[in-house]
């Protein structure tokens with residue numbers, strides 16, 4: 001049984017970091033200059049969360065809805081699935097999440113008022129939208145393989161958690177949180193398997209989200 | 219089936235040769251084709267056919283999707299492999315796009331006659347074995363496989379029936395079962411005792427030696443070929459030894475790297491038919507094939523290799 005302990009996180013993946021980041025670099029190239037626009041769009045999300053003006057709320061929810069559909073079809077279906085057949089099972093939940101966000105954008109609820117919740121949502125959106133792509137600085141890859149929230153599922157899931165927590169409540173919030181939370185676990189573990197320490201940020205995002213839901217302040 | 223025999227002309231001649239004095243000659247056809255013969259060929263116990271003792275795995279390394287540059291670099295690895303006299307390539311439906319990558323390489327190199335194709339059945343559904351093997355052959359762009367194995371013993375009872383029938387029909391030449399990481403050795407032993415299999419595949423290297431207890435001796439006793447997976451613990455062994463200087467005594471068995479010393483350890487077990495290291499690098503594939511030449515360690519030397527590597531790992 002000694003051999004069983006020779007498992008490493010990367011053994012659970014079907015592909016190597018080299019291949020995954022080349023896929024990302026190729027996808028970035030195909031959709032240039034979207035990778036450059038993504039951090040700017042993240043600022044729109046942060047502004048919407050901060051000001052909570054109805055027009056910004058609607059725009060940011062709609063933008064995020066489109067991002068879920070776009071990431072699903074452009075990256076997951078066309079690219080990632082070629083090296084990871086299991087991805088096929090994620091297509092329906094991603095499209096569902098996009099649809100649910102779009103419906104919420106059509107009639108957004110009154111945002112929740114707890115200050116700690118607002119603070120943590122801003123943190124999650126800033127993490128997914130601005131900080132996560134800086135993973136290129138610590139991994140063995142270059143800027144061409146930066147994973148930004150408009151193109152890749154992990155930063156998108158983290159940013160979505162922040163947006164949903166900061167802008168929705170009640171059943172809408174309950175409907176919109178589970179899929180990004182589950183993806184944070186899957187995607188975070190995958191990034192760790194790819195030896196990217198930023199996987200920890202993705203993996204811990206659901207815990208931050210749960211903390212934001214706790215009734216810590218009135 | 220006829221196609222099987224036309225595709226594997228080289229193998230067929232080797233099988234015929236195995237029954238005659240010609241069998242003493244190393245790889246007559248590769249000589250005829252002007253390629254480098256491997257000194258260390260092994261005989262498949264159930265047929266007497268010769269097969270080079272270092273093969274090529276494809277788990278992770280060949281799962282490169284549609285990336286043209288990476289597909290070509292895998293084909294380059296395959297070209298170096300065949301040029302160096304290698305033959306056995308191992309893949310599985312579980313390995314993402316690896317089967318397609320092998321197919322791309324075989325196509326580009328026009329190397330269908332040179333490969334000893336080893337693939338697997340990997341599905342819980344007992345009725346899916348045959349269709350899955352056809353899909354796999356399509357991805358490899360070949361008519362059928364030399365060897366089909368039940369991957370990780372998944373639904374092995376049902377698949378074994380299918381494989382036996384396929385072997386009788388001639389749609390596959392050899393059948394077997396696989397495991398890795400030291401898992402399910404008891405079950406493997408039971409199958410080896412009860413089923414007419416040609417090959418087992420398992421993990422074996424200087425630090426993972428459970429197979430020596432029962433499975434390797436049993437394979438010899440029953441005339442079952444042994445394919446060794448994870449020779450380098452998926453690279454963990456070679457990576458961790460990379461910082462340590464190779465002992466001088468490695469030269470006594472003509473090993474010039476840790477990878478070669480590990481492969482020499484594996485190949486020196488008489489039960490082993492073929493080790494199948496995976497690689498993305500042309501220099502590594504050459505280095506691995508070179509381990510199949512020159513002298514092999516004896517018992518004391520093997521223990522020395524194992525002790526040294528265990529102490530450094």
Ligand SMILES: NC(=O)c1ccc[n+]([C@@H]2O[C@H](COP(=O)([O-])OP(=O)(O)OC[C@H]3O[C@@H](n4cnc5c(N)ncnc54)[C@H](OP(=O)(O)O)[C@@H]3O)[C@@H](O)[C@H]2O)c1
Pocket residue numbers: 274275276277278279308309369370396397398419446447448449450451452453454456457477478494495496497498499501502503505506
């Ligand atoms: N249950 C099963 O049926 C089962 C389970 C596991 C494996 N397998 C089969 O066995 C094959 C081999 O096992 P594996 O791929 O898990 O691991 P492995 O062959 O032990 O290790 C592969 C790693 O070793 C490195 N490597 C190869 N040659 C080297 C050299 N000369 N010097 C230094 N590093 C070297 C490669 O890196 P580079 O790319 O840098 O060379 C690669 O990352 C698999 O590909 C698969 O076909 C079957």
